[in-house]
Amino acid sequence: MTYRHVKRWAYAPIAMNDNQDNAAPPRAEPSRPLAQRLAERLRGHRAREGMTQDQVAKRLGCHESAVSRWESGSRFPTGEDLVALADLFEVSIDELLGRGRQYAAVGTALVDLNLLRELEATDSVEAFDQLIEDRREQAVWFPVPDGAVLVPVGEAMRLTERVAEKFASSRYVDRLFRPRS
Numbered sequence: 001m002t003y004r005h006v007k008r009w010a011y012a013p014i015a016m017n018d019n020q021d022n023a024a025p026p027r028a029e030p031s032r033p034l035a036q037r038l039a040e041r042l043r044g045h046r047a048r049e050g051m052t053q054d055q056v057a058k059r060l061g062c063h064e065s066a067v068s069r070w071e072s073g074s075r076f077p078t079g080e081d082l083v084a085l086a087d088l089f090e091v092s093i094d095e096l097l098g099r100g101r102q103y104a105a106v107g108t109a110l111v112d113l114n115l116l117r118e119l120e121a122t123d124s125v126e127a128f129d130q131l132i133e134d135r136r137e138q139a140v141w142f143p144v145p146d147g148a149v150l151v152p153v154g155e156a157m158r159l160t161e162r163v164a165e166k167f168a169s170s171r172y173v174d175r176l177f178r179p180r181s
Contacts, residue, residue, distance in 0.1 A: 032073060037098040039073035045089040045096075046071070060084045092150075102150040111141040 046056055053067040060067075060081065069075035077085065086093045094102040115131075115138060122128045151159070160176040167173055 032076075034097060035073040035076050038076070038096060039071050041096050041098060042067075042085065043071050045085075045091065049089065056085075056088065059088055100152055100155065104144040104148040104150065106146050108144045109141045110144055112138065116140050 046053070051059075053071065054064045057064040057067045062081065066075070066077075066081075070077050070081075082093050082096065086096055089096075092102050115135060119128060119131055119140070122131060157177075164173050164176050
């Protein structure tokens with residue numbers, strides 16, 4: 001028996017016979033909080049993009065019913081589909097799955113694609129220089145140090161406030177709270 005057959009058998013409804021007293025209680029479908037979280041996030045991202053389920057399906061090369069099942073939480077996309085959905089909505093898979101922390105891989109860089117696109121779209125050195133001057137506090141990219149984690153802003157503030165309180169007399173403590181604009 002293959003895994004697929006075992007899985008289908010394990011969740012198959014139990015046949016009820018005439019003798020209800022000896023019948024085993026029907027098994028409940030296992031709880032799927034991750035699938036529900038993903039479903040909510042997919043619906044939200046699709047709505048923000050103003051796309052229909054059919055448009056998402058066409059962009060991914062799958063059937064509309066697959067997108068419908070993902071958004072209802074009754075099915076979970078394959079790994080390949082998760083990657084395609086993350087690329088389509090320009091978010092991480094961690095964000096799609098509702099993870100608050102996103103761990104950065106060693107040797108990665110954070111790139112501001114919007115700024116890079118704006119710079120690329122300029123038509124002169126003067127316009128390029130002006131954009132750089134206007135955004136002097138903003139880098140186009142910077143390497144992510146080993147051990148870096150992307151967290152929601154609120155969590156970042158709580159984590160750094162704890163350290164800042166410990167070293168409140170440091171002349172550099174304000175650097176913990178200086179996000180780039």
